[in-house]
């Protein structure tokens with residue numbers, strides 16, 4: 001085997017890891033975050049919410065199943081960089097159309113392999129998500145550290161304009177048409193309109209700058225606020241739009257960034273988590289049913305409701321807002337983070353995690369049924 005080009009990874013606190021170039025040769029910067037999923041790397045790489053993030057995979061062997069033409073969540077790879085322990089030399093799967101490293105190289109994604117990802121993840125878990133640089137063109141960690149410290153932070157990053165669709169488009173319902181939904185694209189994943197289509201919903205996906213008039217012009221019965229990258233504290237435009245939707249009592253469902261936007265529209269704050277939730281086995285309690293779901297997460301920020309203490313169980317009580325009573329409908333059992341909101345007096349609910357998750361799990365798929373019921377009944381479930 002030919003020897004690979006050496007590469008270095010330098011965190012903003014100076015911790016340095018040595019490895020080998022993986023994917024494109026070059027240099028890249030972003031926020032270092034770890035994802036604990038054992039499967040679904042193609043969906044992770046193409047999820048727009050990872051824009052400007054360097055993803056560390058805790059699963060040690062990545063690339064085993066190559067890449068295929070069906071599993072992309074958007075039109076391109078969005079991660080700013082990719083960190084793996086042991087890249088598969090050969091990808092093998094009946095659906096594969098190519099190898100992962102070739103795809104990374106073709107899209108100019110700079111990665112590093114041969115890194116002790118366990119040590120790196122423990123470091124991020126203890127110190128928090130932070131900026132990072134990867135270079136396979138400069139082997140001087142000090143010089144790279146300087147550049148890392150000059151690279152942009154995730155706090156305060158307004159990234160919707162960089163990921164949203166340039167033009168509106170329509171995803172038709174499968175089978176009999178039941179409803180029309182206007183989806184604000186802040187970094188939407190393909191599986192959202194697909195899950196809606198399976199319930200007879202036609203989705204009009206609109207650019208992040210869409211106005212209430214644009215939403216209404218689609219003839220929508222309801223509105224969806226998508227996931228997406230960046231700091232929700234910067235999303236003033238979408239927050240104002242959500243307030244218009246709530247005022248008109250149009251049914252609203254949101255996922256992840258969309259949940260943070262509903263939180264802000266209701267008057268709550270958002271904050272940055274230490275190292276975030278990224279993986280596919282996070283336990284979430286649905287307080288309405290008492291059921292615990294195994295869920296997919298990808299968030300570095302969360303909603304803070306009044307009266308909640310950091311890390312403590314969020315009280316299960318109705319919170320008064322300008323739009324009436326609101327309940328924290330879902331909580332993460334690992335750390336008590338708010339994972340869902342449900343308004344009682346206006347038809348709106350959201351989750352911080354991913355019912356649309358591909359490659360799964362699908363425990364939370366029922367939330368798309370709840371949305372359809374909300375649209376049908378015009379009242380909250």
Ligand SMILES: NC(=O)CC[C@H](N)C(=O)O
Pocket residue numbers: 049226227228229230231232255256257258298299300301302
């Ligand atoms: N997947 C998402 O929508 C992420 C939302 C937001 N950018 C966060 O990190 O919390």
